Amino acid sequence: MPTRRQFLGDSSRLALAASIGTLLPLGAQSRTAPSDKVRIALVGCGGMGMGDLENHLKQPGVVCAGLCDVDQKRLESAAARVEKMNGQKPTLYKDFRKLLENKDIDAVIIGTPDHWHCLIMVMACQAGKDVYVEKPMANSIAECEVMVKAARRYGRVVQVGQQQRSGKNWQEIVAFVQSGKLGKIRQVRLFGHFDYGMGAPRIENSTPPSELDYELWLGPAPFSPYNANRLHGVWRHQWHYGGGLLSDWGVHLLDIPLWAMKVEGAPQWVNAAGGIFVYPERQIETADTLNVSYAFEDWTLTWEHIGGSQTGLYNRNYGMAFIGANGTLVANREGWELLPVMRDNKYIMEALPPQKSAESNHEAHAINFLECIKSRKDPACTVEMGYLAAFYAHMGNISYRSGTRLKWDASRQNFGENKAANALITPEYRAPWELPKL
Ligand SMILES: NC(=O)c1ccc[n+]([C@@H]2O[C@H](COP(=O)([O-])OP(=O)(O)OC[C@H]3O[C@@H](n4cnc5c(N)ncnc54)[C@H](O)[C@@H]3O)[C@@H](O)[C@H]2O)c1
Known part of the structure; x- marks a missing residue:
């Protein structure tokens, strides 16, 4: 780390x-x-x-x-x-x-x-x-x-x-990845095929309930009329308040390969594609379907989410796979397992059946x-760790929203000449709130 x-x-x-x-x-x-x-x-x-x-x-x-x-x-x-x-x-x-x-x-x-x-x-x-x-x-x-x-x-x-x-289960998984037993890791796949992520049904705007200080709920975000299906719990599907599944669940899952692969900065480039393909009638701005690729010198990291589906990869609805030359480690909060890779008709390492994790972190x-x-x-x-995971999630969303492939310019702290992407780095705070300057 x-x-x-x-x-x-x-x-x-x-x-x-x-x-x-x-x-x-x-x-x-x-x-x-x-x-x-x-x-x-x-x-x-x-x-x-x-x-x-x-x-x-x-x-x-x-x-x-x-x-x-x-x-x-x-x-x-x-x-x-x-x-x-x-x-x-x-x-x-x-x-x-x-x-x-x-x-x-x-x-x-x-x-x-x-x-x-x-x-x-x-x-x-x-x-x-x-x-x-x-x-x-x-x-x-x-x-x-x-x-x-x-x-x-x-x-x-x-x-x-x-x-x-703080989870021993994840510390063990990271230690296994870092032990080198999987061989050269060429790809890490992250996936979230959740039974949520498609927002709430669309309803009319209305007057805020008397118990809610709606101005103070909005705070620095731009004014929008009150709508119960953009509020408690489901705000995460509106860009002004959240970033959809990628920043909601994505930071948890992104954090593990960033930690295990000792990533400390930006990838070479980021590219995303997706859309609201299945739930256009829902109160949702973020993508219900999204694929993001992050390129590094000698491995790739991918994220995919499919909101409203429970059918994922490797018999799990969400999780990750570290794909090495010798084997694939598949993990989520419930446990992990090893799937061997076959080379020249031989398995390089032994399979490890699912190891259950009872631990809540x-x-x-x-x-x-x-x-x-x-x-x-x-x-x-x-x-710094929180920054890094959120940075990766936001880059994926910015690539999707700007429709462009991104390259982070560390010296300028932006995406170079990419105006559409740069416009999404800093939110505009609504008066009287101001983004702190430190
Ligand atoms: N670590 C995890 O596993 C995990 C899981 C779920 C959610 N989260 C995060 O927790 C946070 C809350 O998520 P949630 O699902 O509980 O949301 P929620 O909408 O259910 O609750 C948010 C609460 O904050 C209140 N609030 C809004 N503005 C406020 C303000 N200015 N001052 C005081 N209270 C204010 C709301 O009225 C509401 O009661 C989010 O950042 C979410 O991403 C983390």
């Missing part, structure tokens, strides 16, 4: 290195003494935010000091869940800026839709909080870059919610974050 120094130290790698090299090292003081309690707060009390919060609250010495949501019903239901879980009554907030003013809060979990991650994370770092930010780290390449700078400049511990990084990731809050060490998924 690349260290922060390795990742940032080579000028051929992502150019964000240049701007970060002079920043303060990680190590600003923890607000908590090693023996003290960790007072944690959640911003965004949806399915994943609550899951993350509960994994933290299960650990000894963790107190829920604040909850924040722009939907009053969700906020109240989250408060009731916390009280039932451990009897605690956190302070409730609608506006995350008020929560960040609370000096009693040590760390913040960000479980909002993706278009909010950057602003809340940067402001939390500026307020001296450590941060667990859900994946994808942000909804654009430029926001991810700002977030790397913020974490390092303010010396905060920032864990990105790519929980596989979420809790281990929360434990790792809590340990790092105290030790001030880098967590299992650093901002």
Whole structure:
């Protein structure tokens, strides 16, 4: 796995290195003494935010000091869940800026839709909080870059919610790939043929419900009239809030080959093709069908998703295959197996039947974050790792949306003369919100 120094130290790698090299090292003081309690707060009390919060609250010495949501019903239901879980009554907030003013809060979990991650994370770092930010780290390449700078400049511990990084199952898989037993790896295939990813049925725009502060839900995103089927849970299929299956699931799956193959920068080129081929009547902007190729000097990485299908590859609906000269390692969260490759009528290595993984990595990731809050060490998924996985996902989407093959220019931090692609690197924030400049 690349260290922060390795990742940032080579000028051929992502150019964000240049701007970060002079920043303060990680190590600003923890607000908590090693023996003290960790007072944690959640911003965004949806399915994943609550899951993350509960994994933290299960650990000894963790107190829920604040909850924040722009939907009053969700906020109240989250408060009731916390009280039932451990009897605690956190302070409730609608506006995350008020929560960040609370000096009693040590760390913040960000479980909002993706278009909010950057602003809340940067402001939390500026307020001296450590941060667990859900994946994808942000909804654009430029926001991810700002977030790397913020974490390092303010010396905060920032864990990105790519929980596989804390999973023993994935650490073993990565170690196997790196052992060389598969022989020369020529291709890694990632696939997600999920029973979702095609959005919700199209419905008319309407008036926001009284319990929702819709302005604050939209935040920096451009104004669009309220529509329930672009909101909770299904925002991920609208470009202003998410990136479809590639940035939703893609960052989890992309993260593994980037880690195992020790990738530290951009590929030689990226090319994508796809469309909304099967669900044009759904409330969806992102592709229901997408293929992306990433080229490296001596191997290729491919992503494919087919939203609304459960029929995948290698008898799995999602996962990955590391294809080596000697064998193919197939893996997903449920387990892994080895498929031997035949050469000159002989199998080069023995097959390994499916190895089941019972492990959920979420809790281990929360434990790792809590340990790092105290030790001030880098967590299992650093901002640089979150950046890299999101960068690959966003590049695939930008290639698809611009209809062009992309080559990243690390010195200019853009796609060279490709205006259509460059226009999708940085989101335009709606006033009064501004993309932080660091
Ligand atoms: N790590 C994983 O395996 C995993 C799995 C699912 C989702 N996620 C990520 O978790 C995040 C949340 O996803 P979800 O499916 O729970 O979404 P969701 O829509 O169910 O929940 C998001 C919540 O954030 C609230 N919110 C929106 N703007 C807010 C603001 N400004 N301040 C406070 N609250 C605000 C919404 O009202 C909603 O309650 C996303 O980034 C998603 O990609 C990660």
